[in-house]
Amino acid sequence: MKKLIVSLFIAMLGTSCNTLDVPPLNIIQDKDIFASESGITAYMASLYNDMPIQDHQATVNGFNNYWNSWPQAGHMSGELLNNMLFFVWDSPSGGMFQFWAYDRVRKINYFIENMPLYKADFPEDKINAWLGEAYFCRAYYYLAMVNRYGAVPLVKEVKNYPETSIEELQIPRNTQQEGWDFVAEDLDRAIELLPEESLTQGRVNKYVAYGLKSRAMLYAASLCQFDTPVSGYEELLGMPVSKAQSYYQAACDAASKLDGKYSLYNKYTDKFENYWNLFLDEDNPEVIFAKYYKYPEYAHSWDVHQIPFQIRGPEGYSSILNPTLEIVELFDDINGNPFVLKTTDEKGSPIRYDNPYDIFKDVEPRLKASVILPNDTYKGEVIEIRKGIWTSYPDGELKTTTDFSVMYKDMPVMGKSGMGHNETTTTGFFVRKYQDPNLPNSQVVHGHSTTQYIEMRYAEILLNKAEAAFYLGKKQEALDLINQVRERAGAKLYTLDQLAEENVRKERRMELVFEKHSYWDLRRWRIADKLMNNKKYTALCPYYIYDEGKYIFTKEEVGTTYTYDVKVNYAKVPDGEIAKNPNLLPNNPGY
Structure with a gap:
């Protein structure tokens, strides 16, 4: 190695000054990026990769986390709890879901300024x-930041020191308000430049930009209508009530542009089979923008973290994220009635099943x-979930254990998949959405x-359009849109x-549900604190009565009391950024 360095040094001394006046070999030059389609594709891939998409690998602490796919937004919205081993409480510190993205913004600004030169x-x-994709990405980044912090600097060009x-x-x-309007401005520019068909799978087109605009404008309208700044x-943070209607109309108008371009997935006649396969089938007219x-x-690693205990793969791990009873009972039954699970009769005695x-x-x-229910079937197996076994002999005792090897008479106390062990369900339910039933168990690994x-x-x-139409007073239009969704759902x-x-x-x-929308929705409606503050979530616990051969259920609180401080409606501007730029002060209220 020393000989190589010396040889290079001698060679450099023997060259002319003109030859030395070249860029370092380890620095990528503009011509390497912008003068070839492969260079542009690689640069664009980095912009897509930087998007804060809350996918299978996103956590409250960042994005593209390869191994740990928990915790995530479901914990902050009452949809999901972690199992006993990885319980997550809450964070009134305002530090969750951070996305201060000015390094990424600079990359986009550089592309927008330099691409036209070639x-x-x-x-x-x-x-x-390509420019349309860049404007879309910048809008996506700024939407994420404005949605979190409310007020952020709008940097629209490269700044060099x-x-x-x-x-x-x-x-x-x-x-x-300037932030939300800038997101709309960038999306309008993207719409103007983007083609109707994506260049390749996974890249955006004109209608993806319209879709994102419908989301962004709906969020802005909600803040105009429901937020009251400290x-x-x-x-700094105030959104004028007078602008709510124009933002709702913009959301409606943008959503309307997708009519006839996409449609609800309806490949299977069976409503259950159809809805489940919607998330697995890549040949899908409903998908507007996806990561592949x-x-x-x-x-x-979604499957290895969510699969029920009894069919887990060779690495172990299972049942990390558990749907709460609250989210299960949010749904209607097939007759349109509230789906309240009946565990006791009119006298208060446990109902036998x-x-x-x-x-x-x-x-x-x-x-x-969306949810694997107790004794439901998944991968050809009945998923057994029990909290314990009751027996009237010898003394009417209740048997519970966290050890699957413990047998009571001829059956395991917990069933084959829980509850109580640190890799079984805490709530009595498992997530079905996005799990692949065709993935061999040998491949259910990280x-x-x-x-x-x-x-x-x-x-x-x-649903964006329906909500906007509802608040615009167009109730019949909102009803027709929502019923399209309900009909497909079997509701x-x-x-x-x-x-x-x-x-x-x-x-x-x-x-x-479980698609990372609820946390942000509850926040923008300004009802998160009403639903989640001082809240303990609930499990549905099946018990087997051994000598009767019957099941009973109890509803039991699990975990600790959840705290949602209203200050979390605006995230904390990171201390490190304020140290570099005191002009970011004042920080958001409460920090």
């Missing part, structure tokens, strides 16, 4: 498509396709799952009289 090398439609002084680089925060923050995976190049699945006989197909992650689908667009259709705000919101939470 326009003679490529067809105009390709230049436009020392050409730009330190003082000039310390940009103050723009107002929240005194002293009205100018391929083993071994790029895979995730021959089979624990009998309590779910009227379950809506969409719920069954880094082997390839199920797509759908970041945007047509059902969300219909009883709403009547106009039933279309209250509560049901508009409930439909969104049911349809998009």
